[in-house]
Amino acid sequence: MTGLDWVILAFAVAMGIWGYQQGLIVGLLSLAGFAAGAFLGSRLGPALLADGSESPYAPATALAGALLIGGIVAVSLEGVAITARRRLLGARGRHPVLVVAEAAGGAILLTALAFGLAWLFGAVALNAPGAKDLRKAVQRSAILRALNDAFPPSSSIIKALNRIDPRIAISGPDPNVGPPDSKIAGDPEVTAAEDSVVKVLGTACGLGVSGSGWVAAPDLVVTNAHVVAGETDTSVTPSGSDSQLDATPVHYDPSNDLALLQVDGLAGDSLPFAAQARSGTPGAVLGYPENGAFRITPARIGGTGPVVTQDSYGLGPITRQLTSLRGEVRSGNSGGPVVDAAGRVLGTVFASTTSGKPGGYAVPNAIVSDALELAGGEVGTGPCTH
Numbered sequence: 001m002t003g004l005d006w007v008i009l010a011f012a013v014a015m016g017i018w019g020y021q022q023g024l025i026v027g028l029l030s031l032a033g034f035a036a037g038a039f040l041g042s043r044l045g046p047a048l049l050a051d052g053s054e055s056p057y058a059p060a061t062a063l064a065g066a067l068l069i070g071g072i073v074a075v076s077l078e079g080v081a082i083t084a085r086r087r088l089l090g091a092r093g094r095h096p097v098l099v100v101a102e103a104a105g106g107a108i109l110l111t112a113l114a115f116g117l118a119w120l121f122g123a124v125a126l127n128a129p130g131a132k133d134l135r136k137a138v139q140r141s142a143i144l145r146a147l148n149d150a151f152p153p154s155s156s157i158i159k160a161l162n163r164i165d166p167r168i169a170i171s172g173p174d175p176n177v178g179p180p181d182s183k184i185a186g187d188p189e190v191t192a193a194e195d196s197v198v199k200v201l202g203t204a205c206g207l208g209v210s211g212s213g214w215v216a217a218p219d220l221v222v223t224n225a226h227v228v229a230g231e232t233d234t235s236v237t238p239s240g241s242d243s244q245l246d247a248t249p250v251h252y253d254p255s256n257d258l259a260l261l262q263v264d265g266l267a268g269d270s271l272p273f274a275a276q277a278r279s280g281t282p283g284a285v286l287g288y289p290e291n292g293a294f295r296i297t298p299a300r301i302g303g304t305g306p307v308v309t310q311d312s313y314g315l316g317p318i319t320r321q322l323t324s325l326r327g328e329v330r331s332g333n334s335g336g337p338v339v340d341a342a343g344r345v346l347g348t349v350f351a352s353t354t355s356g357k358p359g360g361y362a363v364p365n366a367i368v369s370d371a372l373e374l375a376g377g378e379v380g381t382g383p384c385t386h
Helices: 003-020 022-045 058-089 097-128 132-140 142-150 182-186 188-196 364-375
Strands: 168-170 197-204 205-217 221-224 235-237 248-253 258-262 282-287 295-309 317-325 337-339 345-354 359-363
Touching: 003 022, 003 097, 003 132, 022 058, 022 097, 097 142, 097 188, 132 142, 182 282, 182 295, 188 197, 188 282, 188 295, 188 337, 188 359, 197 221, 205 282, 205 345, 205 364, 221 364, 248 364, 258 364, 282 345, 295 345, 317 345, 345 364
Parallel strands: 168 345
Antiparallel strands: 197 205, 197 235, 205 221, 221 258, 248 258, 282 295, 282 337, 295 317, 317 359, 337 345, 345 359
């Protein structure tokens, strides 16, 4: 039990006492009013943001709107509910057993509501951008872990919440190359590569995670280790499809932040490797940033070499090979390919830069090629990284 667990228990007890005093009839009518108002508020809240429901702050705004408008409607109906209760039950001494039973029902209802609100706040905290410390507190809570197991925050129960990519940002060598060439985004070979790039989804430690991946061989997808770390429900969504295909990890390498997924029945041609990722080569980052639609982002490849840095869990120092690149790397691009003008893979994106011009880092092709030869049966994906 953590401090957060004790706070949740105290809140549940207080709500239970209040529910006993109010009774089941008042509780049900007030809750119905709150639900109707909350539904309206959850739709109006994100509408006030510039990016609407696509904004990373949409979950918190939806929650705030739901609580505000839901509370107003619930209070408005409370008087009606109290009058209805008095008429149905009559004087307290006339039906003592019925009165006690109705009060106990109110206590149970409001206690359940308290745990529901705790789950809701926890779900928003798990998906709030930049709230890493708050996510850790939620993930350590025994009560919220149990609630998340029963009602995963990434499920359809709370559509307002977005999945996040726990994108890694590291300090590494500057690519020392010119700016990206925007024309590459229109090259036919680059646009055709979309059919071989997939969205990778899963849940780890109660957090819905999204990333990207690319087809390297029949039914075999390359992605990052940090995208699938700690997951038992990984799936991929092919380009242009709403269906999710079950994915089984067959290689997991946190040192190089690389994972391979076996996806039976996956369509899409395998993307070829570029012969050599020369510094200065124009490229494009392909993927599904911020759990959205497929995007092509112009980039330019920098050098490839050994760098002292951290693994996908932030542990180190370790020495690893990486390829630098100049260009915007956004949350959700993790695991997607950087391709050249011919649609050949130059590297697999895994991190963004921490300073300087927009850029990032990719897993070199040689490491991915070795992993493809080693891939075998199902493997574990360790603990979550979030």
